Amino acid sequence: YFYIVQEGAFDIAVCDEAHGGDSGHDASALRSEGAQLSVKSVGHILPGGSFGELALLYSVPRASTVTAVTDSVVWVIDRPSFKDILMKVSDAKVSEFLKYLKRVDILEPLLEEEKRALANALVEMHFSMGEVILEQHQPGNTFYILYEGEVSVVKDGVEQTRLRANQFNGTAKFFGERALLHNEPRQATVTVTSQTANALALDRDTFHDILGPLEELIKQAETGERTSRIKTGIGGKRGLQPKRGPVQKRTDIAKKDLNRIGLLGCGGFGSVELWEHPSTGDTYALKALSKGYIVKMGMQDSVM
Secondary structure, eight states: OEEEEEEEEEEEEOOGGGGTTTTSSSSHHHHHHOOOEEEEEEEETTTTEOOOOOTTTTTOOSSEEEEEEEEOEEEEHHHHHHHHHHHHHHHHHHHHHHHHHHHOOGTTOOHHHHHHHHHHOOEEEEEEEEEEOOOTEEEEEEEEEEEEEEEEEEETEEEEEEEETTTTBOOOEEEEEGGOOOOOOOSSSSOOOSSEEEEEEEHHHHHHHHHHOOOHHHHHHHHTTOOSSEEGGGGOOOEEEOOOOOOOOOOOOOOGEEEEEEEEESSSEEEEEEETTTTTTOEEEEEOOOOHHHHHHHHHHHHH
């Protein structure tokens, strides 16, 4: 269960490993087993705070013991209910993303189910004012749908236009869509001018894995030979059939050689960011973990 405190106060305690305890076990259980136990308080939770969030994601032992120190009222949600809500939100988002894709001219040859497959593959990204999303003359392989915020489009040092999008009135703007066709240099620099900006991203490699090269789909549509690239999978179920080729040996890539594109999301232990290799246009999801938080909560075994 995950708990949100409405009223009252709670104390967070962990077993002190230096005195023979185990921070991954419940303190009361250890006492019942007759273990020598030293418990230390590591924090307090007041109204508006929460605890137990990892139970929504993982089936692991509690990392600490939380005890009410006053009469308290909490809101509770279990893992099945949480996942059910996420699935409903996910379906609604995919339908919304699908509406955006239907407005992109270059994707017009795609069938309805193919566009829905791409909508499932879109990645939400978040930017701050001043962040450069695209840089002129740099290679790129990612297409963006701006659905909230404002960006400036600059070519050869001169601003060409500003793109504005608003999620609530359904307006969205697109840029970088030719990256789905060719690995050509970016034609302009796109920079965030609003306080924040939210976008959806799709790279060419992901597109190829799902449907194959876009130029082939366009040629088939022109000749009237279009058939769905989403085929029947194992057991008669419909599913995506990724292209398979020889496994390529990856070379070592230093972080200093990558350019940060933006934030993909945040989790219980840290954040996940999207980075791009400027010479190849390849993109990578880079996850950063807070070592101090993991050690503090005794979750080393769950992470490693």
